[in-house]
Amino acid sequence: xxxxxxxxxxxxxxxxxxxxxxxxxxxxxxxxxxxxxxxxxxxxxxxxxxxxxxxxxxxxxxxxxxxxxxxxxxxxxxxxxxxxxxxxxxxxxxxxxxxxxxxxxxxxxxxxxxxxxxxxxxxxxxxxxxxxxxxxxxxxxxxxxxxxxxxxxxxxxxxxxxxxxxxxxxxxxxxxxxxxxxxxxxxxxxxxxxxxxxxxxxxxxxxxxxxxxxxxxxxxxxxxxxxxxxxxxxxxxxxxxxxxxxxxxxxxxxxxxxxxxxxxxxxxxxxxxxxxxxxxxxxxxxxx
Amino acid sequence: xxxxxxxxxxxxxxxxxxxxxxxxxxxxxxxxxxxxxxxxxxxxxxxxxxxxxxxxxxxxxxxxxxxxxxxxxxxxxxxxxxxxxxxxxxxxxxxxxxxxxxxxxxxxxxxxxxxxxxxxxxxxxxxxxxxxxxxxxxxxxxxxxxxxxxxxxxxxxxxxxxxxxxxxxxxxxxxxxxxxxxxxxxxxxxxxxxxxxxxxxxxxxxxxxxxxxxxxxxxxxxxxxxxxxxxxxxxxxxxxxxxxxxxxxxxxxxxxxxxxxxxxxxxxxxxxxxxxxxxxxxxxxxxx
Numbered sequence: 001x002x003x004x005x006x007x008x009x010x011x012x013x014x015x016x017x018x019x020x021x022x023x024x025x026x027x028x029x030x031x032x033x034x035x036x037x038x039x040x041x042x043x044x045x046x047x048x049x050x051x052x053x054x055x056x057x058x059x060x061x062x063x064x065x066x067x068x069x070x071x072x073x074x075x076x077x078x079x080x081x082x083x084x085x086x087x088x089x090x091x092x093x094x095x096x097x098x099x100x101x102x103x104x105x106x107x108x109x110x111x112x113x114x115x116x117x118x119x120x121x122x123x124x125x126x127x128x129x130x131x132x133x134x135x136x137x138x139x140x141x142x143x144x145x146x147x148x149x150x151x152x153x154x155x156x157x158x159x160x161x162x163x164x165x166x167x168x169x170x171x172x173x174x175x176x177x178x179x180x181x182x183x184x185x186x187x188x189x190x191x192x193x194x195x196x197x198x199x200x201x202x203x204x205x206x207x208x209x210x211x212x213x214x215x216x217x218x219x220x221x222x223x224x225x226x227x228x229x230x231x232x233x234x235x236x237x238x239x240x241x242x243x244x245x246x247x248x249x250x251x252x253x254x255x256x257x258x259x260x261x262x263x264x265x266x267x268x269x270x271x272x273x274x275x276x277x278x279x280x281x282x283x284x285x286x287x288x
Numbered sequence: 289x290x291x292x293x294x295x296x297x298x299x300x301x302x303x304x305x306x307x308x309x310x311x312x313x314x315x316x317x318x319x320x321x322x323x324x325x326x327x328x329x330x331x332x333x334x335x336x337x338x339x340x341x342x343x344x345x346x347x348x349x350x351x352x353x354x355x356x357x358x359x360x361x362x363x364x365x366x367x368x369x370x371x372x373x374x375x376x377x378x379x380x381x382x383x384x385x386x387x388x389x390x391x392x393x394x395x396x397x398x399x400x401x402x403x404x405x406x407x408x409x410x411x412x413x414x415x416x417x418x419x420x421x422x423x424x425x426x427x428x429x430x431x432x433x434x435x436x437x438x439x440x441x442x443x444x445x446x447x448x449x450x451x452x453x454x455x456x457x458x459x460x461x462x463x464x465x466x467x468x469x470x471x472x473x474x475x476x477x478x479x480x481x482x483x484x485x486x487x488x489x490x491x492x493x494x495x496x497x498x499x500x501x502x503x504x505x506x507x508x509x510x511x512x513x514x515x516x517x518x519x520x521x522x523x524x525x526x527x528x529x530x531x532x533x534x535x536x537x538x539x540x541x542x543x544x545x546x547x548x549x550x551x552x553x554x555x556x557x558x559x560x561x562x563x564x565x566x567x568x569x570x571x572x573x574x575x576x
Contacts, residue, residue: 002300009297010305012290012393017298018372019433020308051434052441080380084306087437092368092397094433094440094464105300109380132420133456137434144432145307145382146339146425149375152382153340168421176382 001066001106014103016086019094020143022103023047025201028239029079029111032071035282036239037064039201044085047140053087053102066106078111080240086143114241118275121247121267122161124175124236126225127151128253131167131196139199152176154253161244162236164228166254167196171222178238179203182231183270188216189223189231202237202278209277216270225252233268242278245271289354289394302391304374307382308431310391311335313489316527317367317399320359323570324527325352327489332373335428341375341390354394366399368528374431402529406563409535409555410449412463412524414513415439416541418456419484427487440464442541449532450524452516454542455484459510466526467491470519471558476504477511477519490525490566497565504558513540521556530566533559 002010015021025040034040041060048055063083070081084105090097129151137144151165162175173191174180179200181190188210193199210216228234234246245267252260290298303309313328322328329348336343351371358369372393378385417439425432439453450463461479462468467488469478476498481487498504516522522534533555540548 008300010300012296012298012372012395014305015437017302017305017374018312018431019437020431021434021437024306051438082380084300086305092370094436096437096441107300129424132422132425134420134435136417136438137420142434143306143308144434146309146430146432147422148382149303149307149309149384150339150424153384 001070003104004062004066010103010105011089013089013091014086015088015090016084016103016143020145021051022053022084022086022143023051023141024085024143025083025141026239027081027083028242029071029081029108030077030282031286032077033286034067034081035285036201036205039205040083040239043141043199043201044083047142048085050136050140051087051142052096053085055085059102059104062104063106066104067108070106070108074108076110080109080111082107082109084143111240114244117161117244118242121245122236123159123248123250124162124164124246125155125160125250126252126254127154127163127165127176129154129165131165131173133167133169133195135195138196139193141198148176160250164249166225169222170224172225172228173197175236178236178241178244180228181206181235181237182228183216183233183268184227184231186216188218188270189227190218190220192220192222200238202239202242205281206237206243206274206278209281210274213277215273215277229263231265233271234265235271235274243271243275289358291392292350292354298391298393299377301377301379302374303376303378304372304391304431308433309339310341310372310374310431311339312373312429312431313371314527315369315371316530317359317369317396318570319365319574321574322355322369323573324489324493327493328371328527331429331487331489332371335430336373338424338428339375339430340384341373343373347373347390347392350392351394354392355396358394358396362396364398368397368399370395370397372431400528402532405449405532406530409533410524411447411536411538412450412452412534413443413448413538414540414542415442415451415453415464417442418454419461421455421457421483423483426484427481429486436464443539448538452537454513457510458512460513460516461485463524466524466529466532468516469494469523469525470516471504471521471556472515472519474504476506476558477515478506478508480508480510488526490527490530493569494525494531494562494566497569498562501565503561503565517551519553521559522553523559523562531559531563
């Protein structure tokens with residue numbers, strides 16, 4: 001749906017296409033209910049503030065109305081909702097017209113079944129592509145995603161689910177489509193996303209749940225690759241697959257030499273405990 | 289025109305919209321002829337190589353056929369042709385399908401009259417927005433343009449034509465929509481664009497013409513703002529306005545204090561000579 005109309009096409013002059021001038025969210029729909037709706041909308045609002053795109057309550061209501069209409073027409077109860085927001089249509093030039101109506105896009109598509117991977121864990125690679133350090137765009141889920149496209153193009157093996165990327169200063173940051181956590185000596189580590197990366201909705205929720213529960217001490221900072229390789233447990237999070245344990249790092253494409261020996265990890269108790277915490281939170285949210 | 293058809297809308301699943309996964313060119317059309325066509329197509333090819341988007345001779349021929357059809361239907365003899373190339377349409381996820389047909393877009397629009405500004409020069413500001421350093425994307429004209437949108441949003445005064453941006457390491461790099469040159473003691477300086485910025489077609493042509501002609505010694509490198517402020521002459525280049533002399537730097541939004549005193553520059557002999565060299569090149573090219 002585009003601006004509330006059933007449509008499959010956007011104007012060729014839309015700034016989303018021409019400049020990546022906008023934001024998006026990817027929301028898990030379970031039993032016809034969008035998970036973490038408020039958190040997704042909040043992140044979009046924060047991103048809109050950063051990019052100076054207007055975002056008012058009427059816009060949130062309009063996205064919700066889009067979803068209600070889309071899910072009513074949908075057979076599967078589990079799905080993925082993608083929201084896109086662009087600054088709108090201008091004829092040429094980077095200049096912003098502040099009175100411009102935004103473009104609102106809502107798409108519902110089928111959900112991949114992630115249960116086996118959630119249970120058994122995944123294999124990943126370390127990518128050679130490095131993320132630029134840009135505090136103006138770090139954290140938000142904007143439409144300038146060429147770095148992710150390049151990183152994702154580094155592997156083709158179907159048994160590799162995700163690639164982990166570092167920034168240009170050599171810190172591990174995130175997966176191509178997910179956030180990164182690891183556990184070492186009862187401390188939960190996750191990269192600080194003030195210079196690059198996307199602050200995932202599930203990532204921030206996990207940090208909050210972990211703080212509440214007192215399960216693990218939390219450290220957010222800039223860490224080198226070796227810290228990850230020395231971890232006791234590693235997992236990735238995003239809004240569609242929740243938490244995927246990493247059971248193996250198969251290759252490091254950033255090294256000139258082909259000498260990298262695959263490293264295996266156990267699917268450990270803390271990762272399982274966090275998976276449970278998250279599912280309990282979903283149940284609690286659904287019962288409100 | 290989209291993929292050879294008269295159309296104004298692109299598929300909502302196009303990767304250009306969803307990830308900025310593509311490239312563009314903006315070409316000056318003078319007397320129904322595209323200026324520097326070969327150089328624009330060459331830059332697009334280089335960009336496509338960097339992004340692993342297929343670009344063959346048939347694609348160039350298709351863009352040329354688009355143009356022929358568009359200009360035949362156009363009343364004005366002077367115009368602006370915008371070419372867009374995206375990786376095409378995929379349903380979800382960053383992964384590239386290598387057999388994917390690309391999306392080819394050609395748009396013809398009216399040309400702004402730049403003759404007065406070319407003759408009299410322009411006022412500019414120094415922007416606070418800094419460009420990230422990303423060698424993987426530097427130089428090419430890709431669709432991830434949020435940094436330019438943010439920089440352009442810093443000023444609204446109609447008498448300010450352009451804003452100059454630095455990178456996160458404090459080097460002057462370019463204008464929001466143009467390349468930057470200055471002259472000091474008979475040397476032509478221009479920022480090195482290996483870490484950020486777009487290598488303009490007119491920029492590279494000017495360097496080649498200047499080398500041929502021997503008019504000025506050329507230095508390409510990383511320079512701080514002060515080097516620019518100490519210049520004898522400053523000018524900007526792009527494919528639409530060719531060369532615009534800078535006659536004043538009005539403000540520096542990157543400074544906390546409001547103490548910046550506007551700096552004026554003369555519209556000097558070297559800038560005029562380069563304007564002439566470029567126009568002579570266009571005439572020579574047209575007569576071939």
